[in-house]
Amino acid sequence: MAKIVISEFMDEDAIRDGLAGFDVLYDPDLVDQPERLAAEVAGAEALIVRNRTQARGALLEAAKNLKCIGRLGVGLDNIDVAACKARDIAVFPATGANDVAVAEYVIGTAMVLLRAAYSATPAMTGGAWPRNALSGGREIFGKTLGLIGFGSIARETARRAAALGMAVVAHDPFVDPSDPAWSGVERLEVESVLARADVVSLHVPLTDETRGMISADALLRMKPDAILVNAARGGIVDEAAVAAALKEGKLGGAALDVFDAEPLTADAAAVFKDVPNLILTPHVAGVTAESNVRVSGVTARSVAAHLRRA
Numbered sequence: 458m459a460k461i462v463i464s465e466f467m468d469e470d471a472i473r474d475g476l477a478g479f480d481v482l483y484d485p486d487l488v489d490q491p492e493r494l495a496a497e498v499a500g501a502e503a504l505i506v507r508n509r510t511q512a513r514g515a516l517l518e519a520a521k522n523l524k525c526i527g528r529l530g531v532g533l534d535n536i537d538v539a540a541c542k543a544r545d546i547a548v549f550p551a552t553g554a555n556d557v558a559v560a561e562y563v564i565g566t567a568m569v570l571l572r573a574a575y576s577a578t579p580a581m582t583g584g585a586w587p588r589n590a591l592s593g594g595r596e597i598f599g600k601t602l603g604l605i606g607f608g609s610i611a612r613e614t615a616r617r618a619a620a621l622g623m624a625v626v627a628h629d630p631f632v633d634p635s636d637p638a639w640s641g642v643e644r645l646e647v648e649s650v651l652a653r654a655d656v657v658s659l660h661v662p663l664t665d666e667t668r669g670m671i672s673a674d675a676l677l678r679m680k681p682d683a684i685l686v687n688a689a690r691g692g693i694v695d696e697a698a699v700a701a702a703l704k705e706g707k708l709g710g711a712a713l714d715v716f717d718a719e720p721l722t723a724d725a726a727a728v729f730k731d732v733p734n735l736i737l738t739p740h741v742a743g744v745t746a747e748s749n750v751r752v753s754g755v756t757a758r759s760v761a762a763h764l765r766r767a
């Protein structure tokens with residue numbers, strides 16, 4: 458049966474159950490061995506990747522027999538989708554399978570950053586009692602969530618926000634105004650979302666249009682105590698501008714899960730040193746134990762079905 462190469466981590470039960478009968482090469486370290494990866498894909502009919510394998514250029518050229526790419530996530534910026542289309546290589550993102558993980562990350566970090574009270578442990582184990590200093594934390598109830606992008610992850614986030622008593626506003630030119638998804642959510646232009654929201658969360662792909670969207674200027678148009686959450690893609694946000702705004706008190710807090718260059722190097726991270734009310738995470742908003750099972754299952758099924766049809 459067809460050969461399937463999996464170059465990044467995937468749930469092993471999903472490989473065993475969903476790809477049974479296929480000749481599978483699963484090596485989560487392949488992504489870091491470009492020459493070996495190119496040699497392995499030369500005979501493959503399917504490639505399964507997360508966000509690090511760059512399915513473009515030389516790798517695609519080497520993959521002469523490729524019929525499909527399974528993406529263990531939703532962002533497609535690491536795949537040359539146009540080149541795949543031209544060669545009739547199907548691309549299967551795991552749409553919907555990590556929505557809950559990202560939505561919980563957004564709500565969780567927003568609550569932590571609004572409350573700004575959960576970093577007292579070192580001071581307290583040192584004998585301090587910073588009650589006065591930490592008494593000004595804010596509640597999420599009654600605040601406004603502003604979503605830039607209103608796809609399925611943003612909608613999961615909106616539902617949770619509404620359940621917590623937030624108002625929700627959103628911008629997405631690709632969702633028709635008559636779409637029932639807008640029910641209970643105010644449809645606004647980007648500028649108004651930025652101006653109105655207490656928590657701004659990004660849910661757009663990285664494209665020429667969205668690159669640099671949250672610039673120093675855009676940050677200035679947000680409320681000075683607003684929280685910014687970026688679990689979408691690095692490159693949408695000007696990282697140095699976020700660090701500066703937090704230091705200067707022009708932004709209330711930020712959670713950044715994604716970065717312009719990943720992994721974030723110590724040099725690139727230096728800009729975030731001693732920045733207040735900042736949460737940095739290594740591109741894990743969409744990855745939980747549960748979402749890895751769902752994402753892997755969906756991807757295995759899409760790839761297997763395509764190869765059986767092909």
Ligand SMILES: O=C(O)[C@H](O)COP(=O)(O)O
Pocket residue numbers: 506507508509528529530531532533555743744
């Ligand atoms: O695009 C996505 O869905 C997220 O970046 C997570 O993707 P990954 O875990 O497959 O990299």
